[in-house]
Amino acid sequence: MNSQLSVTPATKRPLLRLETVLILIGVIALALAPFYFYPIFLMKVLCFALFACAFNLLLGYTGILSFGHAAFFGGAAYFTAHAVKEWGLTPELGILVGVAGAAFLGLIIGFLAIRRQGIYSTMITLALSQMFFFFCLQASFTHGEDGIQNIPRGHLFGLIDLEEPLYMYFFVLSVFLAGMLLIWRVIHSPYGMILRSIRENENRAISLGYSVSRYKLGAFVMSAALAGLAGGLKALVFQFATLTDVSWQMSGEVVLMTLLGGIGTLVGPVFGAALVTTLGNYFATSELPVTLVTGIIFMVCVLVFRRGMIGELYASRLGKKLERRADD
Numbered sequence: 057m058n059s060q061l062s063v064t065p066a067t068k069r070p071l072l073r074l075e076t077v078l079i080l081i082g083v084i085a086l087a088l089a090p091f092y093f094y095p096i097f098l099m100k101v102l103c104f105a106l107f108a109c110a111f112n113l114l115l116g117y118t119g120i121l122s123f124g125h126a127a128f129f130g131g132a133a134y135f136t137a138h139a140v141k142e143w144g145l146t147p148e149l150g151i152l153v154g155v156a157g158a159a160f161l162g163l164i165i166g167f168l169a170i171r172r173q174g175i176y177s178t179m180i181t182l183a184l185s186q187m188f189f190f191f192c193l194q195a196s197f198t199h200g201e202d203g204i205q206n207i208p209r210g211h212l213f214g215l216i217d218l219e220e221p222l223y224m225y226f227f228v229l230s231v232f233l234a235g236m237l238l239i240w241r242v243i244h245s246p247y248g249m250i251l252r253s254i255r256e257n258e259n260r261a262i263s264l265g266y267s268v269s270r271y272k273l274g275a276f277v278m279s280a281a282l283a284g285l286a287g288g289l290k291a292l293v294f295q296f297a298t299l300t301d302v303s304w305q306m307s308g309e310v311v312l313m314t315l316l317g318g319i320g321t322l323v324g325p326v327f328g329a330a331l332v333t334t335l336g337n338y339f340a341t342s343e344l345p346v347t348l349v350t351g352i353i354f355m356v357c358v359l360v361f362r363r364g365m366i367g368e369l370y371a372s373r374l375g376k377k378l379e380r381r382a383d384d
Contacts, residue, residue, distance in 0.1 A: 075321075075322050075323060078323050078366075079236075079322075079323060082323065082326070083233070086098075086102075086229055087229070090221075090222060090225045090226075095221040095222060095224070095225040096221065096293065096294075097333075097337055098225060099224065099225055099228045099289075099293045100290070100293065100294075100333055100337075101329060101330050101333045101334070102228050102229060102232045102289075103228065103232075103286050103287075103289050103290040103293060104286070104290075104310075104313065104329040104332070104333050105232065105325065105326040105329040105330065106231075106232050106235050106236070106282065106285065106286040106289070107125075107129055107283055107286035107287070107310055107313075107329070108310050108313040108314050108317065108325030108326070108328055108329040109235065109236060109239055109282070109322075109325045109326065110125075110128075110235070110239075110279050110280075110281075110282030110283040110285075110286060111125050111279065111283065111310045111311070111313075111314055111325070112314045112317075112319065112320070112321075112324070112325045113239055113242065113243070113275065113278065113279045113282065114275055114276060114279035115311075115314060115319060116314065116319040116320035116321070116325075117243050117248060117251050117252060117255065117275070117320060118251045118254060118255055118271075118272060118275040118276075119254065119255030119256075119258075120169070120170070120177065120272060120275070120276065121177075121178045121311075122169070122178065122181040122276075122279075122307070123178050123179075123181050123182035123185065123304070123307050123308070123311070124165060124169075124181030124182055124183075124184055124185030124188075124307055125181075125185075125279075125280075125283050125306075125307050125310055126185055126189075126301065126302050126303060126304065126305075126306035126307040126310075127161055127165065127184070127185040127188040127189070127302055127307075128158040128161055128162055128279075128280040128281075128283040128284050128287065129158075129283045129284065129286060129287035129290075129301060129302075129306060129310075130192070130287060130297070130299075130300075130301030130302030130303075130306065131154075131157055131158055131161050131188060131192075131284065131287065131302060132154030132155060132157055132158040132283070132284030132285070132286075132287035132288045132291075133154065133287040133288060133290055133291035133297035133301045134154075134192060134197070134198050134204065134291075134297045134301075134302075135153050135154040135156075135157035135158075135284075135288070136150045136151055136153060136154035136207075136287070136288035136291045136292065136297075137150075137204040137207045137291045137296070137297040138197050138198075138204060139153040139154070140207055140208060140210060140292070141204060141206070141207050141208060142197070146210055146211065146212070146213065146214060147209060147210045147211075147212055147218055147227075147292055148212060148213065150210075150288065150292070151231075151285065151288035151289065151292070153288075154284050154285070154287060154288030154291070155281050155284045155285050155288060156281075156284075157284065158280050158281055158283060158284020158285075158287065159277050159280055159281040159284065161188065161280060161284075162276050162277040162278075162279065162280020162281065162283075162284075163273070163276075163277050163280075164184075165180075165181055165184045165185070165276070165280070166272070166273050166276030166277060166280070167273060168180055168184065169181050169184075169276070170269055170272045170273055170276065171269075173258075182304065182307070185302070185304065185307060186304060188302060189299065189302045189303060189304070192299060192302050193299060198297075198299075201298075201299060203296055203297055203298035203299065204291075204296060204297045204298075205295070205296045206295060206296070207291055207292065207295040207296060207297070208295075209224060209292050209295065212227055218292070224292075224293065228289055228293060231285065231289055232289075235282055235285055235286075236322070238282070239282070239322065240322060242278065243322070247271070247274075250266055250271055251271060251275055253266075254266070254268055254271060254272065283310075287301060309332065312328070312332060312350065312354060313325055313328035313329040313331075313332050314328055314364075315328070315354070315357070315358075315364060316328035316331055316332065316353070316354065316357050316364055316365060317329070317331075317364050317365060317366050317367075318363055318364030318365060318366040318367030318368070318369075319363070319364060319367065320367070321364070321366045321367050323366055324364050324365065324366035324367055327365055327366055328364065328365070331353070331365075332350060335349055335350055335353070336350075
């Protein structure tokens, strides 16, 4: 069974309606959530949700599997932390520095990775990401294993004090929604349709005259920049950046989040990130290893929910819609 949800003209409209309903419910819930739950935990969920959505833009809509996205996420965290703490930049400018750095890394890694296909491309991303990990371990500005700590959140646009948790939460929420809107716009644009065609049949896209390498590189850089946006936010939320952010485990974690939620769905990675983050938070003080619980859930998901949680929801809803149309 295909693990990705195929979108055809017959299924596009009901899929958009279902996505719209889920997004509206999610936005309302997120707006009310900080008054009932711990804001720091919610901000962590939003950061990793944006990270997973950025990864899904590359895997779910372009068909490129990367095991090196931690380089963009963690690299931006380091760049943002250094810019804010050492250069004294405001938080919004610090995040822009992180995004620019992640996009540059994405340009380099993507340029090399897209020259190969399949497992070879994936292993190139992993190898280059590990090279960047050891660079961060040795570089002076990252402070090695200690990382960059006590990062000041500062004042947004010189006016809003982000040390206040509620203000910081709504800033993170605003950036998250802006990132989601950008992803939605991309995947529903002609550019996004070309990315889907490359994912489905790259040779046919080439025969139609599209510069496949250029489109794939563009998607890679865009995904890296959005992952960097998530990493920069995470550095400000927790006020530190460490080697954990650039480790291969982080790359594996974002793959897991995306698979659990649903590859090729807009909101699936958000649910996957929320599930993995919640499990990590809940079992942090438990004797039961978090990785064991997550692994069991992943196996169940692979066996029962082949398209991921949201992917299966989409498939079931669309199946019912098509059955009704066939009966009519």
